[in-house]
Amino acid sequence: MKASFRLVTIAGIEIGIHYTWLLAFALITWTLAEGFFPDAFPGWSTATYWVTGVIAALLLFLSVLVHELAHSLVARSRGLPVQGITLFIFGGVSSLGAEARSAWEEFAIAVVGPATSLLLAAAFGVGYWATAHQDSPPTAILAYLALINAMLGLFNLLPGFPLDGGRVLRAAIWGATGSFYRATRIAAGVGQGLAFLFIGWGVFQVLTGNVLGGLWIAFIGWFLNSAAEASRQETVVQETLRGVRVSEVMERNPEVISPGFAVDVLVRDFFLQRGKRALPVHEDGQLVGIVSITDVKGVAPDKWASTRVAQVMTTTPLWSVSPDSDVAEALRLLAERGLNQLLVVAGGAAVGVVSRENILRYVQLMSDLGVSRRPGALGRRG
Numbered sequence: 001m002k003a004s005f006r007l008v009t010i011a012g013i014e015i016g017i018h019y020t021w022l023l024a025f026a027l028i029t030w031t032l033a034e035g036f037f038p039d040a041f042p043g044w045s046t047a048t049y050w051v052t053g054v055i056a057a058l059l060l061f062l063s064v065l066v067h068e069l070a071h072s073l074v075a076r077s078r079g080l081p082v083q084g085i086t087l088f089i090f091g092g093v094s095s096l097g098a099e100a101r102s103a104w105e106e107f108a109i110a111v112v113g114p115a116t117s118l119l120l121a122a123a124f125g126v127g128y129w130a131t132a133h134q135d136s137p138p139t140a141i142l143a144y145l146a147l148i149n150a151m152l153g154l155f156n157l158l159p160g161f162p163l164d165g166g167r168v169l170r171a172a173i174w175g176a177t178g179s180f181y182r183a184t185r186i187a188a189g190v191g192q193g194l195a196f197l198f199i200g201w202g203v204f205q206v207l208t209g210n211v212l213g214g215l216w217i218a219f220i221g222w223f224l225n226s227a228a229e230a231s232r233q234e235t236v237v238q239e240t241l242r243g244v245r246v247s248e249v250m251e252r253n254p255e256v257i258s259p260g261f262a263v264d265v266l267v268r269d270f271f272l273q274r275g276k277r278a279l280p281v282h283e284d285g286q287l288v289g290i291v292s293i294t295d296v297k298g299v300a301p302d303k304w305a306s307t308r309v310a311q312v313m314t315t316t317p318l319w320s321v322s323p324d325s326d327v328a329e330a331l332r333l334l335a336e337r338g339l340n341q342l343l344v345v346a347g348g349a350a351v352g353v354v355s356r357e358n359i360l361r362y363v364q365l366m367s368d369l370g371v372s373r374r375p376g377a378l379g380r381r382g
């Protein structure tokens, strides 16, 4: 998640905080200090309520962190790369570098989070029960933590993707049908249904006077809906692209330029008249570089006539794929490197260009034709 700063590293896992977390922290502290604690434990001073509120809110986020660590540690123990944990306005998120490889793995990684929250709730509940005769801030904090962890555990068990319960549902359907994609589509569909219920409930709360609580619920619904929709679309794209080769979507026989051309010819004849943004540079039929608008930016216009393409072109790194590569691989490179297009290279020459637009056009065409999956295409997931 962008716009977050690194806090600590626990067991080799980077813990970050997204700036929206600060808003959640302030809101929760305020609700606790002005509402929850004065209602449940009357008669304390305002300062006591606020100090208790701050400590309880911090411990709530520590609980969320423990929940996420449980996901991450189980994923890592199964050999999946863990990129880190980010705390943000709606809780926490563990970023895994890869999807689970089996339904059981998915189930184990998903279920351990809510299980951890429910265990924490039980532990805090015992603590509260043992100290319930005292009307003190520690008792109040234990009561709150028992309650909030139980709610966290139960909320995350709701069966809509991307909630943990939705992942459990996906694992179950995946296990039963053997299709990861179908399982994701169904779990994300249930997730969107749940999200709309949340939005409706939130709006109802706002209309009946609970403005802040209602908005909060509606926002959670909105967030769940966008996350579910994003994974559903991603699944459609992945499924459509499964087994598809770069050679099927690339633009063939790209126009090339030779290194001896002057930059003013490049700008006038290629960038301006033919609308190119980048061109492979070929010498004796072999790829020697790529030249783009960015490369020319650094040259003053009065030097264009005297500057050769060879002087401005990029020679390393030349990101490329082979015509036989999976489109998924090209898509990954484009995203990871923030590139607009990739060269398709065979036998040392550029034989094509593939861009995100080419790939999306293919997905759009397949969807317009009503083809979600090519017959005979085989992938890792069946």
Ligand SMILES: [Zn+2]
Binding pocket: 067, 068, 071, 113, 114, 156, 164
């Ligand atoms: Zn979780």
